Amino acid sequence: RKEVEQDPGPFNVPEGATVAFNCTYSNSASQSFFWYRQDCRKEPKLLMSVYSSGNEDGRFTAQLNRASQYISLLIRDSKLSDSATYLCVVPKAPIISSNTGKLIFGQGTTLQVKP
Amino acid sequence: GAGVSQSPRYKVAKRGQDVALRCDPISGHVSLFWYQQALGQGPEFLTYFQNEAQLDKSGLPSDRFFAERPEGSVSTLKIQRTQQEDSAVYLCASRSPRNEQFFGPGTRLTVL
Helix, strand or coil: CCCEEECCCCEEEECCCCEEEEEEECCCCCCCEEEEEECCCCCCEEEEEECCCEEEECCEEEEEECCCCEEEEEECCCCHHHCEEEEEEEECCCCCCCCCCCEEECCCEEEEEEC | CCCCEEECCEEEECCCCCEEEEEECCCCCCEEEEEEECCCCCCEEEEEEECCEEEECCCCCCCCEEEECCCCCCEEEEECCCCHHHCEEEEEEEECCCCCEEECCCEEEEEC
């Protein structure tokens, strides 16, 4: 089983739709999680950090289910500019310390928002 | 403020050639990471520095790959005797005190 798994998609949705992506992880001791956004031929950019049960930032909501070991990202009222690949990221070690830092990335889920 | 910068942005090498990729992290960030990203995949960890110390190099795919950060700021990833399978985007990231990693634009390496 991969350490971080995502459905690669693509998810094709109309403008204004609500879309959700799931990500499963294998390390039950993981305590922090991240969602990154990556546009075509660009670097990944941090979208949200998740340290407890979830996080919300405007139209974006991340939820964490520790029992089932999955993280979800919900995007409401999708915009054309939301079209990108969304990467689920889990630190390798359960607690980020000064001697660790390796991030494990999922394959990414591609979202295409259509007019 | 300035983000992470990398150079060159694009590099074409002939098979067998040595290449050197440079990363300038965000000023003051102690931790620096290198990742390799193949087309259609997420980034894969290569190596990690804390200041000038290389604390984790478990992701380097072979002994042809070497990274250094001699003064604890700029880092160089060197690939010797490049092979076609080395073609990828090489990303550098530095970590903030909040443990969030910020990426540079990457170097796209093509080995012919």
